Amino acid sequence: MIHIKTNIKKGGLWSLLCFLLAVSTVNGQSFFTAKTLPQSDRYGTITTRLVPEDIVRLIEERNLNFDEWSSFFYVQTSPSGPAVLGAYGIETNHLSFTPKFLPDPNIKYLVTFSYPKLAELLSGQIEETSIYSDVASFEPPEATQPEVISFIPKLHDVPANLLRFYVYFSAPMSLQNPYDFITIEDKNGKALVDPFVIVPEGLWNIDHTRLTLLLHPGRVKQGVGPNMTLGDVLLAGNSYTLKIDPAWKGSSGEPLKEAFTQTINATNPLRGAMNINNWALKAKVNNGIGILTVVTDHPLDQPLAQRMLFLRNMEGQILPVQINFENPEQLQILWRHQGSQELELLIDPRLEDVCGNTPHYAFDLEGTERTPSQEELKIKFKIE
Known part of the structure; x- marks a missing residue:
């Protein structure tokens, strides 16, 4: 086409x-x-x-x-x-x-x-x-009730300094203010005050089917104003519930099919930069398809990882790949194997874990500053 x-x-x-x-x-x-x-x-x-x-x-x-x-x-x-x-x-x-x-x-x-x-x-x-x-002229589309079909990170327990949630819907959502319909409650049912960065139209993908909920970075990052006055959004050892009101409408005008709730168990904060030298890689070939299993040292931000991990052969060619996550700390990269027994996993230095840490930068440590790096990050591996 x-x-x-x-x-x-x-x-x-x-x-x-x-x-x-x-x-x-x-x-x-x-x-x-x-x-x-x-x-x-x-x-x-x-x-x-x-x-x-x-x-x-x-x-x-x-x-x-x-x-x-x-x-x-x-x-x-x-x-x-x-x-x-x-x-x-x-x-x-x-x-x-x-x-x-x-x-x-x-x-x-x-x-x-x-x-x-x-x-x-x-x-x-x-x-x-x-x-x-x-x-x-165009016939109006058939109205369908949207529903939440996925929630990321897919973790039972999350670090208390988590930076983002991603909510996926079955159909495009309306332009209503998302924060009118989303709350985080503590174990007593009390709604947290100002947990999110408020963007009235929401942080959406182009199809309006994935919403990014950004926890207030000024409260996540240690030693800055909002953190000093309001405290952390999530406290380690506490349990919370994220709720989405079913009154929220999709772009078709129909409300959500049902309410959505997600339990959030906050564990110890994850502070410190990622170290790719601690990643474990294992590659094999099955029926002409290369399969690289990667176990990381930090749980990765999955949507970012989909755009920031690449495979390159020894001739310098970037290979088309499919990335599947078993969980935020383990993923598989699939490609069509064409004979190369040695390849490289390339990592964009801007890749973040679920807490905003990169291979060069710890997001919420007091006094640290983000220092952009153009250094190429790569891990060589061989097919077994």
Whole structure:
């Protein structure tokens, strides 16, 4: 599939003229379709159904940039309305346009496809002269109740100076303030005061399905103002319960399927930098798949580790890998084995454990300062 980001800039008299002169069907069939993408309530797609396959191939061979795409295929909210941001694509012999933002079921989209403009672009390789234009709209997605499907770190006991929680949802959540629905209570049911860094819109991934809850670093880090006045968020030896109110709504408008609770047992703080020399590595090959098991000295921040651990062969090539966590202190890295018996595990020096410690830096020790390092961290290993 080709994906090209675009800012479409068509409008005024040209768009109005195309709209007035264009047709919208071929032999009674609609030239365009608009639908919500499968398993997503954030995006939709507009597809040209009846462009001949040989013309689609000519377009695909050109590897068009967005200016070229938008010269013959463009989308607006009206003949003279604002441009629609989005991405073009070719898939299964159809041309498509995907709006960047959630399509509004209440808005009609003007879609135009101009063969004359395409002929200019392809230097006369096609003779078709029709202009097709139609009004497209999107059906609202089916409403489903979201639910919490995962909570990280997956630890029964957590260090008292833990820095982050991650909450995963089955569907995109709404833009409501997350902290109106999330509390941490002590063993007596009393809610903790200001445990989180408050970001009103929340710290979300792009799909709005993973929320990062950042425990207040000023209270976690020893010897700084908030820690001195308010104290630690979690105290070693105490038990807490994180609760998520089921009144919180997903982006579909439906509330959570059920309340969520997570027990948090705080143990001794984990202070001090990670030491990769204490990591244990063991590699083997099974049915052509390399399997590297890594046991670390600190429980890792799993989402960060997914982006900051790499494998490199002795020829200097970075290998595509899949990283699976047994728990925050043990993970497996899988790759397609192609004969190399010796490889390197590369570690981004910014990698953190669950308490914000890196291989060069202890997060919450009084008087320590973060010193960025460009040093390449690597561990060589051999396949058994």
